[in-house]
Amino acid sequence: MKRLLVFLTAASLLLAVPTFTGCASANKTAYKATSTVVISADAAMSAWGDYVAHQRATGKPVAVSVEIQVRDAYLKYQSISIVAADAGASYSRASAAKDPNAGAALQGLNTAMSMASACLADLVNLIQQFGVKL
Numbered sequence: 001m002k003r004l005l006v007f008l009t010a011a012s013l014l015l016a017v018p019t020f021t022g023c024a025s026a027n028k029t030a031y032k033a034t035s036t037v038v039i040s041a042d043a044a045m046s047a048w049g050d051y052v053a054h055q056r057a058t059g060k061p062v063a064v065s066v067e068i069q070v071r072d073a074y075l076k077y078q079s080i081s082i083v084a085a086d087a088g089a090s091y092s093r094a095s096a097a098k099d100p101n102a103g104a105a106l107q108g109l110n111t112a113m114s115m116a117s118a119c120l121a122d123l124v125n126l127i128q129q130f131g132v133k134l
Contacts, residue, residue: 041077044124044134051132066130073126077119084112 048070052062087109094102128134 041074041081041120041123044120044127045074047132047134048127051127051130062130070123070126073119073123077116077123080112080116080119084109084116087112 052067055062087105091102091105091109093099094105099105124134
């Protein structure tokens with residue numbers, strides 16, 4: 001239940017990303033949102049690890065192909081999280097410099113945050129598909 005609460009909190013923060021109003025608040029909100037999402041992804045992966053260990057202990061190991069699917073989904077999430085952090089830094093610099101392209105940088109940040117949210121949802125759905133309770 002606690003893991004689900006963390007996930008829902010992360011999702012709600014990601015939905016708030018398009019409402020950035022200023023450089024400092026955008027940077028701070030992006031940092032908080034990605035930090036919360038990392039905790040949620042870590043919680044999902046922790047639950048997955050517990051599930052895999054339990055399955056091994058009961059003599060029903062998880063197929064390697066399934067473990068590879070989950071690993072790949074997590075790596076995809078990690079990659080887009082790096083892109084989101086870079087996009088946040090780009091927007092912060094552009095906004096602070098009053099760059100006329102700050103709007104495009106904000107759009108890039110919003111897109112990256114949406115993609116990170118989607119990748120996290122894909123990871124969580126994949127893990128839950130195998131019966132893991134989050």
